Amino acid sequence: MPPYHHGDLRRAVLAAAVDAITEHGPAGVSLRDLARRVGVSHAGPVHHFKDKAGLLTALAAEGFALLADALNATREQTNSFVELGVAYVRFAVRHRAHFEVMFRPDLHHTDDPALTEARERAGAALAGGVEALGEQRTGDRRTAGVAAWSIVHGFATLWNTGNLAPGDDPEELAHRVAAMLFGDDQPVLRASPELQQT
Amino acid sequence: MPPYHHGDLRRAVLAAAVDAITEHGPAGVSLRDLARRVGVSHAGPVHHFKDKAGLLTALAAEGFALLADALNATREQTNSFVELGVAYVRFAVRHRAHFEVMFRPDLHHTDDPALTEARERAGAALAGGVEALGEQRTGDRRTAGVAAWSIVHGFATLWNTGNLAPGDDPEELAHRVAAMLFGDDQPVLRASPELQQT
DNA sequence: CCTGCAATCTTGTCGGTGACAAGTCAGGGG
DNA sequence: CCCCTGACTTGTCACCGACAAGATTGCAGG
Known part of the structure; x- marks a missing residue:
């Protein structure tokens, strides 16, 4: 026994x-x-x-810590914001269970200090990567950070919920998307002028 | 009684x-x-x-139908892709309950025909808006669609989970983000060349 | 009118679940 | 050697989802 x-x-x-x-x-x-x-x-x-919520809180905190590590690791390697975005998506796909719990505040003890600390560490890693973006550009930094986070998070979420074509390799597709928006060697997505009115 | x-x-x-x-x-x-x-x-x-899942499936279908209507309505008014993105975010914030259920396949009967039909209608409304984007540009259409959907969906999700500064007006912030990436009168977010390597 | 039928809703029940309370066991410091 | 604290168990309660069987209603067809 x-x-x-x-x-x-x-x-x-x-x-x-x-x-x-x-x-x-x-x-x-x-x-x-x-x-x-x-x-x-x-x-x-x-x-x-203590709780079921306590378990999920611990899982989420562990997830944020892993994410922070992954982001910092690729930041040391490349300095490329595109690669940082791909790393975010890779984490979401490979650690799907963690990821699915990390952004569900209704399942957490939202005031847990370990959770908040880990989340802030991950946030800092991402924000640090945004620093590397467009120094020449004034379009304020916070908006740029929100845009960057939105795109990688949205892609990851849509992929994990099966809303993107399941035949593809998620990392490759994510790379194309990020390169289209943030890349240097790719044309940038823009609206055609005659259809644009704000 | x-x-x-x-x-x-x-x-x-x-x-x-x-x-x-x-x-x-x-x-x-x-x-x-x-x-x-x-x-x-x-x-x-x-x-x-029939089921708890049946209830949530019906709710999700209703949500996709409402989203499709909202998107089509603003598409008739503006032709602006930025506005379409803002409409997506507005829906997510105003119909938060619906939105939170729409992208949780683990809570659905994923084969429900009403759900699939409504989801496709919403998808078509969004894809139609992407058509209005960059005719002059080849950067393939599908990647553009994925990018557009990712950004609005990511923003909406992050906002609803309380990960974006709660002081702001979400629609206004979403507008700034969308304009930064897709707008015509705004500088476009790009990496500074010396830091870029793919 | 009225009769039977189908849709709607109720009552009763079963196994599973989260939370809590009280007890049992192991090991290290006094 | 003892006991005290933390780790785990046993027992229980209310709630939940699913199912089965019965009650009620409206309505179609004679």
């Missing part, structure tokens, strides 16, 4: 949660099922997470 | 669902609670929607 003390229950439950969410989506996950998967009584996980 | 037959239970339950989701998010809604709000026994709604 297994020992009374699991040893690393917290880790194990988080890992099981990732599996369960990957299989059935964030809605189809229950603390009791996770406990069963890990081989622990139904109230075991409660001791580590 | 209320009559045995409600008269328009389906409508009433959908409306109650919108309220409940607006208050507690899509996770915090139960068929039984909706039944209570409407003044009907706990299994009343089941007859109209």
Whole structure:
């Protein structure tokens, strides 16, 4: 029989949660099922997470930390904003379970300090990448940051919800999209003048 | 006492669902609670929607229909792609409950014909707006469509999850973002050449 | 008129779930 | 050696979704 003390229950439950969410989506996950998967009584996980929301909060925080690391890693390598955007999308696709939980405040304890700290770290990594953009351009920096975040986040979300053609390689398509909007060697998407009126 | 037959239970339950989701998010809604709000026994709604997923599927379909109408309406008025994007964001903010359910395939009966039809109608409205963009430009149409959808969807999602500065007027900010990327009278966001390497 | 039928809604029930309370067990500091 | 704290279990409660069976209503066809 297994020992009374699991040893690393917290880790194990988080890992099981990732599996369960990957299989059935964030809605189809229950603390009791996770406990069963890990081989622990139904109230075991409660001791580590307090709540179901507590579990998902921990998962989201872990996700933001991973995202921050991924972004910082590619920032050290390339300085290319396009590549940074692709890294964001790659994270969302590869760590789908984390990503799906990170932007669902209705599932969190939104005031959790670990969560806020990790989120800010990821935000800083992204904002830092925006710094590398258009120094010559005044179009204010905050708007540029919001635009950049919007496009990569929107792409990632649409991909993960199956709204983009499933035949493609997401990273390749994301690269084309980012290059079209932010790239240097690509023509930039613009409205034809005669149709434009604001 | 209320009559045995409600008269328009389906409508009433959908409306109650919108309220409940607006208050507690899509996770915090139960068929039984909706039944209570409407003044009907706990299994009343089941007859109209079959399932909880059936309810949310109907809500999502209604949402896509409303979105398609909104997009087509502004398309008739302006021909401006920027305005079309703002209309998308406006819909997401004003019909938050619908929007939050529309892109959650894990909550749907994904094969529901009404849902697919409404989604395609909305997709066509958006794609039609992209047609108005850059005729002079070859940067292939599909990539342009994905880029446009990504940016408005990303912005809407980030706003609704509270990740953008809450002090602002979302439509105004969305307008600035869209104008920065797609507008004609605004400088276009580009990477500074020396930092760009793909 | 009235009879039977189908749609609508109710009541009752089952297994599963989240939260909580109280108990049990292991190990390290006094 | 003891006990104290943290880790886990057992037991319970209210709620939820799904299903089955029954009650009620309106209405079509004779």
